[in-house]
Structure formats: structure tokens, C-alpha cells
Amino acid sequence: MSLESYMNQVGLQARFASRLLAKASTQQKNSALFAMAEALEQARPRLIEENAKDIKNGEEKGLDAALLDRLLLDDARINGMIEGLKQVASLPDPIGEISDMVYLPSGIQRGQMRVPLGVIGIIYESRPNVTIDAASLCLKSGNATILRGGSEAFYSNQAIAQAVTAGIVEAGLPENAVQVLNTTDRDAVGKLITMPEFVDVIVPRGGKGLIERISKDARVPVIKHLDGNCHVYIDNEADLEKAFAIAMNAKTRRYGVCNAMESLLIHETIVNKILPKLAAAYQEKGVALVGCESARAVCPDIDVATEEDWYTEYLAPKLSIKVVSDMAQAIAHINQYGSHHTDAIVTNNYVKTRAFMTEVDSSSVMVNASTSFADGFEYGFGAEIGISTDKIHARGPVGLLGLTSQKYIVLGDGHTRDN
Amino acid sequence: MSLESYMNQVGLQARFASRLLAKASTQQKNSALFAMAEALEQARPRLIEENAKDIKNGEEKGLDAALLDRLLLDDARINGMIEGLKQVASLPDPIGEISDMVYLPSGIQRGQMRVPLGVIGIIYESRPNVTIDAASLCLKSGNATILRGGSEAFYSNQAIAQAVTAGIVEAGLPENAVQVLNTTDRDAVGKLITMPEFVDVIVPRGGKGLIERISKDARVPVIKHLDGNCHVYIDNEADLEKAFAIAMNAKTRRYGVCNAMESLLIHETIVNKILPKLAAAYQEKGVALVGCESARAVCPDIDVATEEDWYTEYLAPKLSIKVVSDMAQAIAHINQYGSHHTDAIVTNNYVKTRAFMTEVDSSSVMVNASTSFADGFEYGFGAEIGISTDKIHARGPVGLLGLTSQKYIVLGDGHTRDN
Structure with missing residues (x-):
């Protein structure tokens, strides 16, 4: 035949x-x-x-x-x-x-x-x-x-x-x-x-x-499921202990998964308080760091991030770090460089959570939670055939x-x- | 440029x-x-x-x-x-x-x-x-x-x-x-x-x-919206007055619309009771009729339907008529020849309505109602961008x-x- x-x-x-x-x-x-x-x-x-x-x-x-x-x-x-x-x-x-x-x-x-x-x-x-x-x-x-x-x-x-x-x-x-x-x-x-x-x-x-x-x-x-270039944005009104836990979990829980964080965005007014501690913890786990000039000004041992880095889903122990001047800049960065998979904000400001959820164009948008939760089992579906990065029909897990x-x-x- | x-x-x-x-x-x-x-x-x-x-x-x-x-x-x-x-x-x-x-x-x-x-x-x-x-x-x-x-x-x-x-x-x-x-x-x-x-x-x-x-x-x-080859099936347990009204409305309300009936299926045990009356009413409105041998045995002035007719969306005053021996045959015919747009059954039998709704693979399935209702305004949406014949995302109006x-x-x- x-x-x-x-x-x-x-x-x-x-x-x-x-x-x-x-x-x-x-x-x-x-x-x-x-x-x-x-x-x-x-x-x-x-x-x-x-x-x-x-x-x-x-x-x-x-x-x-x-x-x-x-x-x-x-x-x-x-x-x-x-x-x-x-x-x-x-x-x-x-x-x-x-x-x-x-x-x-x-x-x-x-x-x-x-x-x-x-x-x-x-x-x-x-x-x-x-x-x-x-x-x-x-x-x-x-x-x-x-x-x-x-x-x-x-x-x-x-x-x-x-x-x-x-x-x-x-x-x-x-x-x-x-x-x-x-x-x-x-x-x-x-x-x-x-x-x-x-x-x-x-x-x-x-x-x-x-x-x-x-x-x-x-x-x-x-x-279909294309890439998961996921972000966590730590706002100036974040609880810094929770921010630390979420940023660590989103990156280091598993490296090869699509819901792992690949880029960390930090508000400029708190970068001095949280980045040194985070950078040390990442380096201890063997995570290679690249970042923008402002991030490198705080932690000089962070390597230079290229334009390509912001687009990259590493699926590996590597993270790009960018300092932003406000949430609007963070959202614009996520919508431009991200893959519309899963992105999170850490903040205690009510107005910002509403704006972030509305404006970030991703299949899962999270507030004060690790991107690792983007998963059919964690969402309570009992099964998962995949995670869709399409907009029509099924979006997300x-x-x-x-x-x-x-x-x-x-x-x-x-x-x-x-x- | x-x-x-x-x-x-x-x-x-x-x-x-x-x-x-x-x-x-x-x-x-x-x-x-x-x-x-x-x-x-x-x-x-x-x-x-x-x-x-x-x-x-x-x-x-x-x-x-x-x-x-x-x-x-x-x-x-x-x-x-x-x-x-x-x-x-x-x-x-x-x-x-x-x-x-x-x-x-x-x-x-x-x-x-x-x-x-x-x-x-x-x-x-x-x-x-x-x-x-x-x-x-x-x-x-x-x-x-x-x-x-x-x-x-x-x-x-x-x-x-x-x-x-x-x-x-x-x-x-x-x-x-x-x-x-x-x-x-x-x-x-x-x-x-x-x-x-x-x-x-x-x-x-x-x-x-x-x-x-x-x-x-x-x-x-x-x-997208491809064709609307819609059917009405008149069951042997139908209220024949309602069946007559629905069959007339589905075909003759407007001819050039996608929710118009293009094929009428009639249960063999009632075909003698309803088809002559329907055929006369259609002919009075100038609707050309083609049908299977059993339909032509009841109304000899109905023309012969070809295999092609069963697949055809006429969008015109023309109707194909087929006599079936039971509902299963009607459903099989609809799923094979239809365009999965809108199909209706006329019956008072509870078991049959459940089976028809489950088994007919169309974007709208109706019981004792005219296919003409398949429309965004009639469904209460207040507007309609079109009728989708796709299965994923949006199906129907x-x-x-x-x-x-x-x-x-x-x-x-x-x-x-x-x-």
C-alpha cells in the first residue's frame, strides 16, 4: 500500500x-x-x-x-x-x-x-x-x-x-x-x-x-508550545523576603523547564538591598549571571548582558538581570522580550497588581508567586497535555x-x- | 516604500x-x-x-x-x-x-x-x-x-x-x-x-x-466560515404541525443564508402523511425539489437527487429530500454529507433528543426549532462577526x-x- x-x-x-x-x-x-x-x-x-x-x-x-x-x-x-x-x-x-x-x-x-x-x-x-x-x-x-x-x-x-x-x-x-x-x-x-x-x-x-x-x-x-522566557519583576514595594524566596525558586527549582525564570527585573530603588544577597545565593548554586550596567554597578562580578540575552530561554543555570526605573518599564520589557508564557510581579501595592495582571500579555500572570506554578497539575487539572503559547483556543497549561x-x-x- | x-x-x-x-x-x-x-x-x-x-x-x-x-x-x-x-x-x-x-x-x-x-x-x-x-x-x-x-x-x-x-x-x-x-x-x-x-x-x-x-x-x-449545508430531520414521533412549520421556515425564510435548510430528512413511517403537503407548499413558493427514490415514490414530481445533491449548499430555492428508516440513519447522513453547521430534529421522544444532540457533530444542534435561529443576534450576543465552522476556539455564531x-x-x- x-x-x-x-x-x-x-x-x-x-x-x-x-x-x-x-x-x-x-x-x-x-x-x-x-x-x-x-x-x-x-x-x-x-x-x-x-x-x-x-x-x-x-x-x-x-x-x-x-x-x-x-x-x-x-x-x-x-x-x-x-x-x-x-x-x-x-x-x-x-x-x-x-x-x-x-x-x-x-x-x-x-x-x-x-x-x-x-x-x-x-x-x-x-x-x-x-x-x-x-x-x-x-x-x-x-x-x-x-x-x-x-x-x-x-x-x-x-x-x-x-x-x-x-x-x-x-x-x-x-x-x-x-x-x-x-x-x-x-x-x-x-x-x-x-x-x-x-x-x-x-x-x-x-x-x-x-x-x-x-x-x-x-x-x-x-x-503548540514554543518557548518559555519567563520573568519575575521585584517591585520597590515588594516584601523583600518573599521576593528573595520567589526569585530563587523560580530560577533554581529546575533549570530545564519552560516555567523557569530566565530574566529577573528589579526596581532601581531596592536593587542595593536585594541584588547582592540574591547574586551571592545564585552563585552559590552555580547560576551564571549576566546583567545591565546598573546591575553590574551593584554587583561587578555579573557579566555583561547582550541584547540577545533578553530574548533567550536558557533552560540552564544562567540568568539575565535588569534594573528598571518603574513597573511600566518592567511591563514593556516583558511584553517586548518575553515569550508570553509566564511572568510574575512581587509587590504589596494593590494598584500595581491590577495593572500588571491586565497589561502583561502572557498565558499566566502571577502576583507574589513563583513562575514554577505554571503547570497543569499545580493548576488543578489533574493532567497536562502541554502548555500552549497560542492565543486562540487554549492558552497556558x-x-x-x-x-x-x-x-x-x-x-x-x-x-x-x-x- | x-x-x-x-x-x-x-x-x-x-x-x-x-x-x-x-x-x-x-x-x-x-x-x-x-x-x-x-x-x-x-x-x-x-x-x-x-x-x-x-x-x-x-x-x-x-x-x-x-x-x-x-x-x-x-x-x-x-x-x-x-x-x-x-x-x-x-x-x-x-x-x-x-x-x-x-x-x-x-x-x-x-x-x-x-x-x-x-x-x-x-x-x-x-x-x-x-x-x-x-x-x-x-x-x-x-x-x-x-x-x-x-x-x-x-x-x-x-x-x-x-x-x-x-x-x-x-x-x-x-x-x-x-x-x-x-x-x-x-x-x-x-x-x-x-x-x-x-x-x-x-x-x-x-x-x-x-x-x-x-x-x-x-x-x-x-x-473561518465555510459552508452551511443544514438539515432538518422529521422523526416518526414528531408533532407533524410543528414539523411542517419548521421545515417551511428553515427553507423559505431566506434562501441565500448559511443557516437555511438544504436537505430534509423524513422518517419512512410518516412520509406519506407529511411529504405531499410539504411538497405542495414548497412548490407553491417556487422551491425546486430533488429526492431519493422513496421520496419520489410518494411524490412523483420530485426530481432525482444525485450523490452530489446531498453535499450541496444551494443557497437558492432548491431542496433535497431523503427518506430514512430511523434516526441513526439520519444522524449518519448528516455527519457524512453535512457541513457541521446547523442541524435540527423534530420529535417528541426524550431519548432521541438526547442522542441527536450528542451524536450530531455540528456547531449548532437544535430540537424542535428552525435552523434559522443559528445567528449571533438570535443567540443573544447582540452582534456577530461571523459563524465559525471551525472546531477549535469559537464554534458557531x-x-x-x-x-x-x-x-x-x-x-x-x-x-x-x-x-
Whole structure:
């Protein structure tokens, strides 16, 4: 079969399955999730065997240690996948919720019903556990899924797919509810993102390069996450102890995450009081510091920040520091250089908190809290498919709701429209 | 200045204006709308003068009478634009609304704030009143706008733009809040839809060809409206008088609108009772009928429907009629041949209404009401920028809310994240 025919068949099967999933009951979907967990448990030896093929191929191709580690499936990681399935089963089902049902002057009653998006295409790099993660969230939200994992994890993903399908079929749901592409042909991605008749939305998970490429070529909406160049602004009316704790936590809790602070902005009238202490604490943790002239005037061992630094998401123990003359300058800097992901102010001034929340154009805006909280689990969604840096549809951490849409429903009693 | 430089300048100006609009108060925005109305009133002679140039050019180019009529600005239409501005001013301001603010286990308080999308690009065909319509809705929702009207309406749109800008400046809002492109170069559209750094979303208004072309080439999300192939299904448990009224209203209220019924589905056990009466009433109104063999067996003067007919949005006094053996067949037909716009069931059976609402994959699903109600005004939004056939972001009639997004806000008291 040609790639074209294969992809069309997968698409048609997904579309068909999506109609059945849209009307599946919560109990059916949860049964499928538990059956998937059981099937993974049964397939444990086979998963490890197939994963060993990927690891061997990866070693032969000379993948680096970090990539090989991401690729590895061991008992602990299989336990994690099984646990994840049970957690998704325990989440409330968003589908079918009816809201805002009101009577209108014509006499009709109008509201909205929450429904699945339909078919979701997920494109991801080599971690095989994403297969389970994505499949379970899409299934719980009533969507059919087409998954395309990294070619390095081909054998692992095929083995996981078999277990997933076994669980789904056992629960009486359509076998094509979750399909993992069985080809490593790169053109399959190109086809997957350009068949709007079969795929309603694409969720890419991986590096910025992958996501930019997909966004550029897709003819289907993409829920995407580009960079997280996050800021903390310490205002002159901040509680300096809280400011210190937040600035340390936002930078040093973890370095490689998108909600880590990459730039610290400090009001000029308090910079002498807080920067030396902060700089010492960062340096003790091995965080490299660059800054503007005013910051360097206070702490001369801070390196010079270039224009490029203000735009940079380091994802590393490095921080840029800028002294600002007021909040307006801080907001202007964040909106210009930031990536509209997550930005925080530390202040006790009521007027400033209102202005900062209104004017900072980011998916999460925080007052007196660490940027580290920008996360689907911390926000109480119980799951996260990713963090969206888009403005339309879903903005910020995306949980089950981001995989749904709302349609209008109208109830009448023979109503017709006059004018 | 090259087109490239011009478009970049327009984009940069729009982005800058959008920051100021995002924090404009409701009162400022309403003042601007009233000032725009006053400026249009003042500019009335000039508007008619400039419009005469477009009409003259159109006549010379040989535009047909319908197009020339759409192009015409007379006193009544200027009154309509002025009235429209006042109506938009009277709508509630959606911006800044905070919802779902809850405390989470970590102690942070998390909620969502409604915010503008930023910069909206509107591409439309020749009706000049769309300039006011689109500009006013975008302004009220705090968005900057870049408008590109049809080249036939160039002089009219430039004159309207001057009045719009005069009103905006008088109210103290940024003069680039609404920009009408001053070029008829077709490449300007190509540039407008591929500058994600300046434009957050594109709303095309016009024929299907225009919208398909834009969706194909855009590198920015598009809120779009393709076809409205709407259905009414008359169930065997329908009240036949109500069914008759709904089927007549959905087809014959207006023929050229997207919420008009294009296909009628009738349950086989009642087709003898209702179809002859309906067919006679349609024929009396001059509606051409095509149908399946079973429909033709009941009313032999109905023409043969081809496979193509079931897919067709006639936008004309023509209707396709199909007899189905049960509701499941009706739903399958609607999901396969329909355009997921608006579909209705007429029945008194409770179980069927629940199934129909869940299983029909359309932006509006109705029970015992005419498809004609699918409209932003009828739904109580007070305005409509269009009807979206997309699944993500806004689905169905789009009012002010569809031009907004929600960002997360987090309030803390020095909170840091442990794990």
C-alpha cells in the first residue's frame, strides 16, 4: 500500500472511531483505561524486549546517553505508565457538560454542550511513555488519536500500541480509537498535518525546531508550545523576603523547564538591598549571571548582558538581570522580550497588581508567586497535555478541557423565526 | 516604500496600539464608538462622494447589478453604520472578566482573566459597511484591527477609515487602533496572513473561494466560515404541525443564508402523511425539489437527487429530500454529507433528543426549532462577526467573546513550589 493510501485509511478509521467515542459513556472510557493498564501489565516482558531493540539500534546509531535514557523502558517506567492510566480514569469526564442554557426573546432556549474535538494527531520525539500519556488523555476526552512517535522508539511504540488496542477492544470501544503509525517514513508527518478532512487538531510535543516546522506546514490547527522566557519583576514595594524566596525558586527549582525564570527585573530603588544577597545565593548554586550596567554597578562580578540575552530561554543555570526605573518599564520589557508564557510581579501595592495582571500579555500572570506554578497539575487539572503559547483556543497549561470544544444546542417547541 | 516595509510598519503600529487598547477602559472604548458615529455623520457628504468614484469605476469595469448594489453607500446605509456603532457601544464589555478563581492545595489562588486576542486582520469583499462592523466589534473587545477590503470599494473604505480614525483619536485611543490598508496590491493579503509576529488571528469574510485560499496560505490562526449545508430531520414521533412549520421556515425564510435548510430528512413511517403537503407548499413558493427514490415514490414530481445533491449548499430555492428508516440513519447522513453547521430534529421522544444532540457533530444542534435561529443576534450576543465552522476556539455564531481569549492569573503571598 502506498503511504498516501495508508494515511488515508488511518484517517478514515480515526474519523469513524471518533463518532463512536463521542457517544461513549464515562464508564466505558474508564473501563478502557483500566483495561489498557492491565494489558500493559501483561505485556511487560514483551515491552522490555521490544524496547531493547530500540536501545540497541540507538546505540549503533550513536545516540547520546541522554537520548538513550529518554528512550529506555524499565519496570519503573512501565509502572509509571500504568499509574498514569489509572489517574486519568479518576479525572472527571468533561464531555456532555451543558452550560449557560438560557431563554431568549424568541422563546428558544440556547446553551452550550462540551464535546470532543474529534481526531487529534500527536507528533512527538522519542520518549515512549508519551504514547500512553497522550492516548489516555485523548481517549478520556472522547477523541480518536493518531500517534506518530520518534523513529528511535519505533519498536517500543508498536508494542505499547498493541497493548493499548487490546485494552480498548476489551472495553467495547472501537479498535481504531488510538492508532500508532506503523511507518518511520518522514512523509507520514507531512501527510498527517495536511489532512483536515480526517484530523481536527495537531499537538506536537518536542523541541522548538520540530514545533516550528509543523506549525509552518500544517493545514490543521496546531496546539503548540514554543518557548518559555519567563520573568519575575521585584517591585520597590515588594516584601523583600518573599521576593528573595520567589526569585530563587523560580530560577533554581529546575533549570530545564519552560516555567523557569530566565530574566529577573528589579526596581532601581531596592536593587542595593536585594541584588547582592540574591547574586551571592545564585552563585552559590552555580547560576551564571549576566546583567545591565546598573546591575553590574551593584554587583561587578555579573557579566555583561547582550541584547540577545533578553530574548533567550536558557533552560540552564544562567540568568539575565535588569534594573528598571518603574513597573511600566518592567511591563514593556516583558511584553517586548518575553515569550508570553509566564511572568510574575512581587509587590504589596494593590494598584500595581491590577495593572500588571491586565497589561502583561502572557498565558499566566502571577502576583507574589513563583513562575514554577505554571503547570497543569499545580493548576488543578489533574493532567497536562502541554502548555500552549497560542492565543486562540487554549492558552497556558492544557488539561482535558483543552482537548474539547463547545457546540451550541437549541431547544424549542416548534419555534420558527419571523424576521 | 516597498509593500514589505509598508506591511511591517502597519503590523508594528497595530501591535503597539493593541497594548494600549488592552488596558483601555470600557468608557474610553464606548466614547470612541460614539465619536466614530459622530465622525461618520460629519463625513456623510464625503462618504457619498468617494463612494460615487467606486461605483463609477465598478460600472466601467462592468460589475453586475448585484455587486454594484452591495457596493453602494446611500443615506440609509450610512444610518445603518451609525446605528451599528451605537449598538456595539451598548453591549457589555467582555474584557477583564475574572472567573473560576479557586484556592489550590499549594495555597495559590488560580483563575482566568478574559483578554483581547491582540491584533485581528479582517479580509473582506466589497461591502463597505463591513469596515465599520468589523472595526467596532474588534475595538469593543480591545483588539487592534488591520482591515483589507475589496479593491472595488477602495475609495469608500479610505473615507470610512478617516472617519473611524478621527473618532478614535478624539476619544484618546491610539490612532492605529483601526488601520485600513491603503493599497489594492494583492500581495498585501499574502503578507497580512503570514506575519504572526504582528497579527494574532485572521477573520476572512466573503465567498468560499476566498476563505479556502486564505486558510490554505495563512500562517496565523483563521476563524473561518465555510459552508452551511443544514438539515432538518422529521422523526416518526414528531408533532407533524410543528414539523411542517419548521421545515417551511428553515427553507423559505431566506434562501441565500448559511443557516437555511438544504436537505430534509423524513422518517419512512410518516412520509406519506407529511411529504405531499410539504411538497405542495414548497412548490407553491417556487422551491425546486430533488429526492431519493422513496421520496419520489410518494411524490412523483420530485426530481432525482444525485450523490452530489446531498453535499450541496444551494443557497437558492432548491431542496433535497431523503427518506430514512430511523434516526441513526439520519444522524449518519448528516455527519457524512453535512457541513457541521446547523442541524435540527423534530420529535417528541426524550431519548432521541438526547442522542441527536450528542451524536450530531455540528456547531449548532437544535430540537424542535428552525435552523434559522443559528445567528449571533438570535443567540443573544447582540452582534456577530461571523459563524465559525471551525472546531477549535469559537464554534458557531461568533460574537464579542469569540474575539477574546483567557489567560491564567495566579495570586499568592510569597508562594514557592517545593516538588
